[in-house]
Amino acid sequence: MKEVETEMVVSLVFANFKGGVGKTTNAVMTAYEFAKLGYRTLVCDLDPQANATQLLQRTHGLQTNEVLIPTRTMMVALSKEDLASAIVKIRENLYLIPSEDDFREYPRFLELRIPLTSKNQKLVEQQRSAYFANELEKIQDKFDVIILDVPPTFSIYTDSAIRAADEVVIVLQTQQRSLDGAKYLFRYLQKSYDDNKDLHFKVLGVLPVILKNGVALDNQILDEANELFGKNVVFDTVIKYQERLKRYDRLGISDPEVTKSDHYDKVAHEVYKSLTQEIIDRLSNE
16 A cells, blocks of 8 residues: 555656666665555666666566566657557566667657757757657656666766656765765756756755765765765665675565565665655655
């Protein structure tokens, strides 16, 4: 059962301009816990590397012993103006619009679909970044929560997700380059918001991840994040380093309610259940 009733769909982007910070893992795990709480949840994989797609395909295979072969990719569905045709079911309440290598052609597709002239450059850039959001709007009433995973780049992929977003979660690995990437992203979000009054997103919070117990540098980075962004912005839930999450990336998400599991699975799901509840609380208090 849902713990909070939503009047409309909420779309969340998980992002950082530094790669390898656990962005995709945290986006997918949060989506998984939303689904377990009864929210109809859609993961949109806006990364041509398709890491979220691969993780959810492995999860489906692990939990059903069936191979999931999508019939359409994100790129094909967008070119057909029919995102609904690409939606695949992963498990109860959890759905995916998968990405593939062909999504690398999305910038070129937008250039051809919405040509640029010297007189309308800014308008064209806005129309291109809005293309995905306009297509997503056609199907969003089928879901309660939409989670968008993006590459760690300044790109049309990120711009498209921001245009479609209600909330942004900045994923912060407790190391210096990730902190730098979070700062760049925060400034980029501010500039995007100032330049385009049609944007309506908010920064829901900064999520500290992969913190190692007893490591002084990790705690220093966390303290600096609290000072830089504000303690009220940084999530209370901290995703500490867990070997089990690395196994999920390789084999799929095991779940005590579905698969053979152990104490480490229970710990992993409990921390993401806490994170999801904190997200719900923050959304309810806005």
